[in-house]
Amino acid sequence: MWRNRHQILSRLARQNRVLYVEPRSYLRPTWQQVRNGQFDWNAIRQPWLESVGANLWVHHTPTWAPRTDRQPLGFLTRLIRTTALQRTIHKIQLRRPLLWLFLPDQGDLIGHFRERLVIYHMVDEYTGYSGVRESLKPILKQMEIEIIRRADLVFASSRALYEAKRKYNPQTFHIPNAVDYDSFAQVADYETIPPDDLAGLPRPIIGYVGSINDKLDLDLIRSVAERWANGSVVLVGTVQSHDSAGLAALQSQTNVYFLGRKPVEQVPHYMKACDICLLPYRTNEWTKHIDALKLYEYLACGKPVVSVDLPTVQPFADLVYVATGRQSFLQATEEAWETDTPALAGRRRERVKTETWDRRVSLLSEHITAALARREGVSS
Numbered sequence: 001m002w003r004n005r006h007q008i009l010s011r012l013a014r015q016n017r018v019l020y021v022e023p024r025s026y027l028r029p030t031w032q033q034v035r036n037g038q039f040d041w042n043a044i045r046q047p048w049l050e051s052v053g054a055n056l057w058v059h060h061t062p063t064w065a066p067r068t069d070r071q072p073l074g075f076l077t078r079l080i081r082t083t084a085l086q087r088t089i090h091k092i093q094l095r096r097p098l099l100w101l102f103l104p105d106q107g108d109l110i111g112h113f114r115e116r117l118v119i120y121h122m123v124d125e126y127t128g129y130s131g132v133r134e135s136l137k138p139i140l141k142q143m144e145i146e147i148i149r150r151a152d153l154v155f156a157s158s159r160a161l162y163e164a165k166r167k168y169n170p171q172t173f174h175i176p177n178a179v180d181y182d183s184f185a186q187v188a189d190y191e192t193i194p195p196d197d198l199a200g201l202p203r204p205i206i207g208y209v210g211s212i213n214d215k216l217d218l219d220l221i222r223s224v225a226e227r228w229a230n231g232s233v234v235l236v237g238t239v240q241s242h243d244s245a246g247l248a249a250l251q252s253q254t255n256v257y258f259l260g261r262k263p264v265e266q267v268p269h270y271m272k273a274c275d276i277c278l279l280p281y282r283t284n285e286w287t288k289h290i291d292a293l294k295l296y297e298y299l300a301c302g303k304p305v306v307s308v309d310l311p312t313v314q315p316f317a318d319l320v321y322v323a324t325g326r327q328s329f330l331q332a333t334e335e336a337w338e339t340d341t342p343a344l345a346g347r348r349r350e351r352v353k354t355e356t357w358d359r360r361v362s363l364l365s366e367h368i369t370a371a372l373a374r375r376e377g378v379s380s
Contacts, residue, residue, distance in 0.1 A: 025063045154169050
């Protein structure tokens with residue numbers, strides 16, 4: 001699943017050497033995999049470094065050295081992970097790297113790699129995740145506050161995150177998500193054959209493309225499927241939701257299709273094949289702080305979008321069907337189906353034509369250049 005970090009770092013690699021570090025594993029899920037016979041023991045022999053493109057490498061973090069607070073095991077596994085990453089950095093000659101962190105529990109990485117700058121990039125309100133226990137939320141919040149204060153630069157993908165966190169560091173900037181517009185425009189501009197698993201489905205085809213996780217309101221999607229019993233509801237993406245009851249109820253609908261994860265280059269084709277695209281989120285602390293990447297992509301395809309009422313859609317409220325409840329959401333899908341026109345599709349595409357990842361990376365680079373000048377000016 002490509003997220004904003006993949007879009008940003010792949011573009012930075014055009015003019016910079018970039019090392020993408022895979023997430024570290026944690027003791028409890030790793031131990032469960034071992035007990036269930038699901039652990040990949042071949043990972044022990046896997047090389048740490050892999051070249052995936054010009055100026056772009058991936059560091060495979062040792063999964064057999066998971067993070068844990070249990071000592072002395074935690075000290076040992078952290079030493080293994082840190083040493084492995086230091087060797088990789090030395091191998092590709094990143095003498096003074098920029099350390100770009102995306103998670104609030106990564107503060108322990110600061111100071112181990114002779115980094116020139118520390119950048120913290122916020123894309124979610126992590127305390128709002130459904131899997132975070134209440135007892136851990138204040139701990140996670142404090143960890144994030146500390147990493148924000150230690151960072152030389154802080155980027156926030158949503159306005160809500162920016163407003164909530166900027167008080168901890170004056171060098172905090174709002175950099176919204178964006179779209180690889182050319183890729184979507186190329187598909188939207190020309191007639192294409194729909195993907196095989198969508199061909200022949202009854203219309204309208206109402207779709208959601210993205211991770212099927214706990215921020216989705218599965219009951220709301222089921223209501224859409226019931227309302228459009230003669231149409232089709234398609235969900236494209238990996239299923240990561242813990243709402244087993246909601247999933248079971250949704251899977252029981254004969255006009256609901258779970259199509260699984262698709263390669264990133266196929267995403268525009270699936271969006272184009274949809275008649276209506278959905279943002280069927282729950283309303284909670286997690287979703288109130290998101291900047292929905294797929295919204296930019298839906299609009300780049302010219303598709304009518306029906307969404308629950310969240311801050312992420314407000315800048316596009318004149319082009320998105322925003323619903324304030326279940327019945328309102330169902331009515332919005334009807335309106336979207338009945339009133340869509342080529343002219344409206346053109347307006348949607350035009351709105352995000354300049355909201356590109358190339359422009360975002362240029363803005364990020366300007367902030368980084370200024371921060372380097374401040375940092376190195378102080379050092380000299």
